[in-house]
Amino acid sequence: MAETLASLVAESRDRLQAGGIEHAALDVRHLISGLLDLSLSAVVSRGRDPVSDEDAQRIRAAVARRLAREPVYRILGEREFFGLPLRLSKETLEPRPDTETLVDRMIPYLRAVVARKGGCEIMDLGTGTGAICLALLSEVLEARGTATDISGDALATATANAVALGLADRFRPLLSNWYEKVDGRYDVIVSNPPYIRSSVVEELEPEVRLHDPAAALDGGEDGLDAYRAIASQAGHHLETNGVIGLEIGFDQKEAVTALFYAEKFRLREEAKDLGGNDRVLIFERDTNR
Numbered sequence: 001m002a003e004t005l006a007s008l009v010a011e012s013r014d015r016l017q018a019g020g021i022e023h024a025a026l027d028v029r030h031l032i033s034g035l036l037d038l039s040l041s042a043v044v045s046r047g048r049d050p051v052s053d054e055d056a057q058r059i060r061a062a063v064a065r066r067l068a069r070e071p072v073y074r075i076l077g078e079r080e081f082f083g084l085p086l087r088l089s090k091e092t093l094e095p096r097p098d099t100e101t102l103v104d105r106m107i108p109y110l111r112a113v114v115a116r117k118g119g120c121e122i123m124d125l126g127t128g129t130g131a132i133c134l135a136l137l138s139e140v141l142e143a144r145g146t147a148t149d150i151s152g153d154a155l156a157t158a159t160a161n162a163v164a165l166g167l168a169d170r171f172r173p174l175l176s177n178w179y180e181k182v183d184g185r186y187d188v189i190v191s192n193p194p195y196i197r198s199s200v201v202e203e204l205e206p207e208v209r210l211h212d213p214a215a216a217l218d219g220g221e222d223g224l225d226a227y228r229a230i231a232s233q234a235g236h237h238l239e240t241n242g243v244i245g246l247e248i249g250f251d252q253k254e255a256v257t258a259l260f261y262a263e264k265f266r267l268r269e270e271a272k273d274l275g276g277n278d279r280v281l282i283f284e285r286d287t288n289r
């Protein structure tokens, strides 16, 4: 007799719990929902439904990966960001809800540029899945984005995401180490660069340490290497009235503000993440200096 959904849910939850996975029941719901293309509530309400041997095998394989501390959405290969489904790959950071705060805060700046100029050129440095750039493009239809990454794998994923979301005609991928291959000036620069101190990367939870790409996390000895690179040439690549919006680590507000101050920028706006930590800084040129 075929197994039921309820028996597989229970078995999977027990295996994850026994393996010390904290939110075992929730993870199982999300995994099975994604694998079988069922809503989260259907995973519970359709408990009596039979599950084919093939689906049961897929569920057991996913549970084994979760036991090895692979995050749920990396197993599923996709995560929603700002309402957009985004494919993940080996060299892309899994987009986090905290980063939606940056998107949210940048939208009014893009709209103001569009009101003034009819369009808005965005530069996303270190785009990964394309999350920030694609979310901005999906919200502001007059905007165009150039997205850099040092990883060809990440750029291929970002491009595939742009195509899947119908945004490819306004999205330009650029293989570049920060500004290395960037020409010209942009109205808005955004980035969620690697900002974790090298010594701290080793202490992160296994889901992040083993499965997010180190290049997207490791900000060097003091965690600020990427901000130094981004600040040093921001003046060359930003339009006069442009703004630059960055995600930062919870304890980096002063240090990053000082780096940009040294390049004649001033803090225009800051925002905290959903957990109440400093997470977003937006800079503009300080025209009085």
Ligand code: GLN
Binding pocket: 096, 192, 193, 194, 195, 196, 208, 216, 217, 218, 247
């Ligand atoms: N916020 C991520 C984390 O906590 C780090 C992302 C980054 O370095 N940009 O793992």
